[in-house]
Structures are given as C-alpha cells and as structure tokens.
Amino acid sequence: MRTPEMLFPFITLVAALLAATTISAQEFPIAKAGCQDRCGNVTIPYPFGLTDDCYYHVRFLITCNHTFNPPKAFLTTSTINVTEITLEGKLHIEQYIAKDCYNASGPTHSNSLELKLAKFIISDADNIFVSIGCDTVASLRGNLKEADSAENEYEVGCTSFCNSFKYVPNDTCSGIGCCQTSLAKGVDDFYITVSSQTNHSAILDFSPCSYAFIIEEKKFNFSKSHFKDLENVDKLPMVVDWSIGYNSCAEVKKSGMYNACQGNSTCHDPDNGNGYLCRCLDGYRGNPYLPNGCLDVDECKDSNLNECLKNYCHNTIGNYTCPCPKGYHGDGRKDGEGCSADQLLVVKIFVGVGASVIVLVAVSGLLMAGKHPWTNVESNYEETEYLLGKKIDASGHGKSGESSSGYQVIGPVLLPSGGR
Ligand SMILES: *[C@@H]1O[C@H](CO)[C@@H](O)[C@H](O)[C@H]1NC(C)=O
Ligand SMILES: *[C@@H]1O[C@H](CO)[C@@H](O)[C@H](O)[C@H]1NC(C)=O
Ligand SMILES: *[C@@H]1O[C@H](CO)[C@@H](O)[C@H](O)[C@H]1NC(C)=O
Ligand SMILES: *[C@@H]1O[C@H](CO)[C@@H](O)[C@H](O)[C@H]1NC(C)=O
Ligand SMILES: *[C@@H]1O[C@H](CO)[C@@H](O)[C@H](O)[C@H]1NC(C)=O
Ligand SMILES: *[C@@H]1O[C@H](CO)[C@@H](O)[C@H](O)[C@H]1NC(C)=O
Numbered sequence: 402m403r404t405p406e407m408l409f410p411f412i413t414l415v416a417a418l419l420a421a422t423t424i425s426a427q428e429f430p431i432a433k434a435g436c437q438d439r440c441g442n443v444t445i446p447y448p449f450g451l452t453d454d455c456y457y458h459v460r461f462l463i464t465c466n467h468t469f470n471p472p473k474a475f476l477t478t479s480t481i482n483v484t485e486i487t488l489e490g491k492l493h494i495e496q497y498i499a500k501d502c503y504n505a506s507g508p509t510h511s512n513s514l515e516l517k518l519a520k521f522i523i524s525d526a527d528n529i530f531v532s533i534g535c536d537t538v539a540s541l542r543g544n545l546k547e548a549d550s551a552e553n554e555y556e557v558g559c560t561s562f563c564n565s566f567k568y569v570p571n572d573t574c575s576g577i578g579c580c581q582t583s584l585a586k587g588v589d590d591f592y593i594t595v596s597s598q599t600n601h602s603a604i605l606d607f608s609p610c611s612y613a614f615i616i617e618e619k620k621f622n623f624s625k626s627h628f629k630d631l632e633n634v635d636k637l638p639m640v641v642d643w644s645i646g647y648n649s650c651a652e653v654k655k656s657g658m659y660n661a662c663q664g665n666s667t668c669h670d671p672d673n674g675n676g677y678l679c680r681c682l683d684g685y686r687g688n689p690y691l692p693n694g695c696l697d698v699d700e701c702k703d704s705n706l707n708e709c710l711k712n713y714c715h716n717t718i719g720n721y722t723c724p725c726p727k728g729y730h731g732d733g734r735k736d737g738e739g740c741s742a743d744q745l746l747v748v749k750i751f752v753g754v755g756a757s758v759i760v761l762v763a764v765s766g767l768l769m770a771g772k773h774p775w776t777n778v779e780s781n782y783e784e785t786e787y788l789l790g791k792k793i794d795a796s797g798h799g800k801s802g803e804s805s806s807g808y809q810v811i812g813p814v815l816l817p818s819g820g821r
C-alpha cells in the first residue's frame with residue numbers, strides 16, 4: 402500500500418509542473434486585457450476574440466459554442482470549426498469532403514462542397530487538392546481575390562481510373578487511385594465536385610466511392626484503406642491564411658493609416674493574399690497586436706536561445722551578451738573563442754638595488770549590445786468594411802437508385818497528373 406509519505410514527492414512534482422506551465426502561459430499576453438483567451442482546447446489570440454470588445458475587427462470574431470464539451474470554436478457565425486489559431490497568420494479549420502458513392506443498384510450518396518471565406522485566403526503553402534478513387538473525375542473551381550476586389554475564376558481537375566486494387570501503391574499518391582495537385586495563391590472561395598464515368602460498376606468491391614477535398618499537406622498520407630474508410634469521415638483539416646486589412650505594410654506606412662503592429666514589433670507582408678501581419682522583433686516574443694505584447698526574451702534562461710558558454714550569459718533588452726568573468730577575455734561563445742585567462746603583463750620595476758614590484762594588468766573584454774528604438778505610428782482605423790465568413794454549404798444529392806444531381810460541367814479541365 403502507498404503511504405501518504407510515498408505520494409508526497411509525486412504531488413509536489415505535479416504542483417511544480419503546474420506552476421511552471423501557468424507561469425509560461427502568463428509570461429506573454431495572448432488576448433486583450435479582460436478577455437477570454439481560450440475556447441475549449443483552442444487558444445484565441447488577439448486580433449481574434451470572442452466578443453465585441455475583444456476582437457480587432459468583426460471578421461476576427463470566434464464564436465465559442467458551450468453546448469459542446471469541451472466547447473468548440475467557430476469562425477465568425479459560421480459552422481466552420483477552428484482548431485488552432487497562430488500569430489504567424491494561420492488558422493486551422495475543419496472542412497467537409499466531397500463524395501460520390503455507389504452500390505450495385507446505382508448511386509447511393511453524392512455531395513459537392515463549397516467554402517466562402519470572404520476575407521481570409523486558402524493557404525497555398527500548407528494545403529493540397531486531393532482526389533481518391535478508381536473511377537474518379539474531380540474538379541476544384543476557385544476564385545482568386547485580387548487587390549482591386551475583382552473575382553477571377555480558375556479551375557483545376559484531378560482524375561484517376563484503375564481496375565485492380567493490387568496495382569494501387571499503398572503509401573504514395575501516385576496517380577493510381579489517388580491524384581493530388583497544388584493550389585493557387587489568393588483563393589478565397591472554392592467549389593469542389595466529384596463524379597464517376599462508369600458508376601464504379603467493375604470496381605465496387607474495392608472502390609465504391611470517389612472523394613475530393615482540400616487537406617493540410619502535412620496531415621495527408623495516402624493509404625489504400627482510404628477507398629473505404631473515408632466513407633465514414635466527414636471533415637478533414639485545412640489551413641487558412643489571415644492578415645490585417647487590405648493594404649501592404651508600405652501602403653499603410655505611406656498613407657499614415659492605423660498600424661496594428663504595437664511596440665517592439667514590425668510589419669511584414671504575407672506570402673499569400675493582401676493585408677499585413679505583425680511580428681515581434683528578434684529577441685522579443687509575445688503578441689505583436691497587443692500594446693506591450695512583445696516582451697524581451699531572456700535568452701540566458703534557455704541554453705537553446707544563446708550561444709554563450711555556460712554561466713557567461715547576460716540578458717539585455719532585445720538581445721544578450723556573453724561577458725567573460727573578471728580576469729578572463731574572449732567572446733564567451735561556445736562556437737567562438739570562449740573565455741581564456743588574461744595574459745599577465747608582468748612589469749618589473751627596479752627600484753634601487755634588489756627591490757622589485759610586480760604589476761598585473763588585467764584586460765577584460767565586455768561587450769555591450771545596442772538598443773533598438775522603435776516608434777509606433779497611430780492614426781485612424783483603416784478598416785471600415787464588414788465582411789463576414791459566409792456559411793458553408795455541403796449539399797447532398799441523390800437517394801438510392803436516383804441519379805446524382807448538382808454537378809456542373811465546367812469548361813476544359815487541366816489534368817496535372819493521374820489519368821488512365
Ligand atoms: C482537448 O484537450 C484534452 C486534453 O489535452 C484532450 O484530451 C482532448 O482530446 C482535446 N479535445 C479535442 C477535441 O481536441
Ligand atoms: C451550438 O451548437 C448547437 C449544436 O450544433 C446549436 O444548436 C446551437 O445553435 C449552437 N449555439 C450557438 C450559439 O451557435
Ligand atoms: C467540428 O464541428 C462539428 C460540429 O459542427 C463536429 O461534429 C466536429 O467533431 C468538430 N471537429 C472538431 C475537430 O472539433
Ligand atoms: C444500395 O444502397 C441502397 C441504400 O443507399 C439500398 O437501399 C440498396 O438495397 C443497395 N443496393 C444493393 C444492391 O446493395
Ligand atoms: C496500407 O498502409 C496502412 C498504413 O500504413 C496500413 O494500415 C494498411 O493495412 C495498408 N494496406 C494495405 C492494403 O497494404
Ligand atoms: C450509372 O447509373 C445511372 C443511374 O443509375 C445510369 O443512368 C447510367 O446509365 C449508369 N452509367 C453507367 C456507365 O453505368
């Protein structure tokens with residue numbers, strides 16, 4: 402039996418760990434003062450917020466639905482699940498799959514899918530468009546958001562046909578039973594359809610369905626078991642790029658518009674879409690959208706953050722130095738000279754006959770890091786436009802025996818890979 406004495410060290414350890422996580426969580430502010438910074442498992446950093454006073458703009462509203470346990474986060478007032486928000490401008494969401502399924506009697510289930518994000522943009526760097534099946538014609542029609550608000554449509558397709566399960570490689574999306582292609586930059590809404598040419602009639606035993614979806618590339622590994630098991634999967638992870646406003650950093654600076662980047666941070670342009678993002682200066686960490694949100698990192702507390710020899714680290718605001726202790730010189734760095742004992746400059750001064758005095762001169766090299774002054778330009782809010790994420794529409798068509806409807810034949814289809 403365990404005695405309370407035996408349990409005690411364990412309890413203190415747990416308490417110490419809890420204290421440590423609380424401190425690190427509070428070290429850098431996440432949400433605006435007085436605002437909730439979590440919804441269930443999802444951290445909600447400003448500019449996002451759960452209420453009027455807590456977000457930067459209504460498009461950054463996150464609705465926290467407490468009827469779920471843990472509560473679930475949704476983008477604005479839509480049914481789009483948010484699973485993670487990063488300050489690097491990424492929003493992780495869950496998105497439906499387009500399906501087209503058959504049995505020996507004919508079509509059993511079919512749906513296309515549409516996502517309209519209004520302001521946010523589908524990440525071209527993080528996602529791919531995938532279709533799966535052995536009698537599969539899939540297409541993605543996207544709208545490219547231009548700075549001038551013009552909508553430019555583009556379309557890409559993926560087809561795959563195969564007649565034997567044996568020849569489908571298990572772990573690579575090779576074009577046999579699986580086709581993938583990249584996404585264009587600047588896509589803010591898309592429409593995905595998937596259909597068949599022969600009702601999967603000869604391949605029903607191993608490929609009864611076709612699927613098409615956009616998925617976070619990192620989270621996708623093709624497996625032959627997807628032919629069947631995706632039938633029971635509703636949603637898959639996808640990444641969306643967010644940014645502030647519609648103007649680039651240069652435009653914001655030039656026009657003197659309100660700049661959302663607070664002290665100790667800088668503005669930078671996103672890789673995809675318009676608007677801008679803020680980033681804490683090197684040597685600072687935290688939330689660059691909050692006043693006093695970027696705080697100095699104490700590089701000396703984490704040996705991975707400094708190059709100093711052990712114990713020779715000195716934190717400065719925005720950086721650190723590696724001063725050698727008194728009586729030593731060098732750069733104090735692991736990859737540099739390190740610290741070595743000062744050469745003793747021995748001066749013998751002869752006074753009179755036989756008497757001698759030895760003078761030691763120690764030279765210590767002490768590095769001083771410069772400070773980085775940073776000024777914040779504030780004027781009026783640039784954003785007056787209210788654009789809400791529009792609701793997703795995942796529509797199902799076709800009951801048993803009915804032919805599926807709701808497809809559109811749309812122009813010439815570009816086939817990047819796959820085929821017969
Ligand atoms: C939420 O977090 C808990 C604890 O970390 C975890 O067990 C649970 O699976 C998470 N739930 C979701 C929906 O991610
Ligand atoms: C929360 O989710 C439930 C179940 O999906 C739904 O009925 C309800 O309307 C949602 N509440 C809010 C505030 O969105
Ligand atoms: C996303 O939300 C839907 C309800 O709208 C829910 O069924 C699903 O489990 C959610 N996914 C996650 C990962 O929370
Ligand atoms: C096909 O599926 C439908 C239900 O979607 C069912 O009613 C029908 O009996 C099935 N046909 C065969 C041959 O399994
Ligand atoms: C394919 O790979 C997956 C995951 O590695 C494995 O679970 C599955 O059994 C494999 N399927 C076949 C048919 O080899
Ligand atoms: C597919 O099924 C539909 C409806 O059952 C039927 O009209 C069509 O002829 C079939 N096509 C093929 C190639 O079997």
Ligand SMILES: *[C@@H]1O[C@H](CO)[C@@H](O)[C@H](O)[C@H]1NC(C)=O
Pocket residue numbers: 619620621622
């Ligand atoms: C995909 O496969 C690679 C290599 O086998 C593995 O490292 C990775 O974790 C897998 N990813 C997922 C989402 O399963």
Ligand SMILES: *[C@@H]1O[C@H](CO)[C@@H](O)[C@H](O)[C@H]1NC(C)=O
Pocket residue numbers: 683684719720721770
């Ligand atoms: C920190 O100091 C080092 C050496 O003095 C310098 O090379 C580096 O650029 C500085 N880093 C920052 C963020 O100022």
Ligand SMILES: *[C@@H]1O[C@H](CO)[C@@H](O)[C@H](O)[C@H]1NC(C)=O
Pocket residue numbers: 663664665692693694695696697718
């Ligand atoms: C910049 O960082 C320093 C060091 O953490 C902090 O004292 C100061 O308040 C910050 N300035 C602003 C404007 O956030």
